[in-house]
């Protein structure tokens with residue numbers, strides 16, 4: 001399966017609409033891949049909380065329409081990262097925003113919607129402004145060889161909560177996709193936790209982070225693709241925009257699980 005991980009770098013000077021156009025073109029240029037993964041909140045920005053309300057859109061808003069077009073131009077699955085969703089009504093915490101990821105099929109149809117479960121911000125940002133997602137999302141994506149691969153969805157801070165990934169693994173996931181806006185200050189955790197999730201759940205982990213600096217927050221980069229063995233198959237540099245293009249041997253994951261069946265020894 002040929003996977004492209006797009007590490008987008010942006011600053012405060014780039015208008016949101018211009019970035020959406022730029023990224024749509026970039027995605028269309030990645031034809032030949034079976035799956036493209038974009039980072040978290042790359043259009044409204046991950047850390048400019050003050051702009052989230054104005055940037056919020058419904059599930060069928062202009063951002064989703066642009067990404068559906070981009071998926072059609074790509075001719076493959078597009079995990080478009082996440083955007084600020086305007087919920088139709090306030091959730092249990094009284095908020096009308098969510099950090100929502102959409103996955104598009106090659107024909108532009110939405111095949112998965114994931115709302116970030118663990119909200120980052122310790123009393124500000126997401127916990128203050130957004131509703132928490134409630135659902136574990138696992139789905140089958142085309143593997144590029146006529147079959148499918150069971151895939152789990154999560155976002156950024158979720159990576160710190162292994163129980164979410166164990167639920168995905170129990171639901172049959174072998175591929176874990178993680179878009180993020182993870183800051184440079186803790187980027188060592190980002191790479192370490194991605195490898196940890198790969199090793200403990202015996203899954204391929206694909207992580208797309210953000211680069212550049214926005215809202216006075218330098219982003220960490222270091223997007224990576226990790227095999228189920230924990231081997232890092234590709235890793236982007238710190239902070240710059242980059243595309244990782246990686247051929248992932250999915251059969252190797254099943255073979256590895258059979259050869260080293262550690263998950264069968266769990267005691268609950």
Ligand SMILES: O=C(O)CCC(=O)C(=O)O
Nearest residue numbers: 120156157181182183186
């Ligand atoms: O957990 C971290 O250190 C960063 C998480 C984060 O930036 C996010 O979830 O947006």
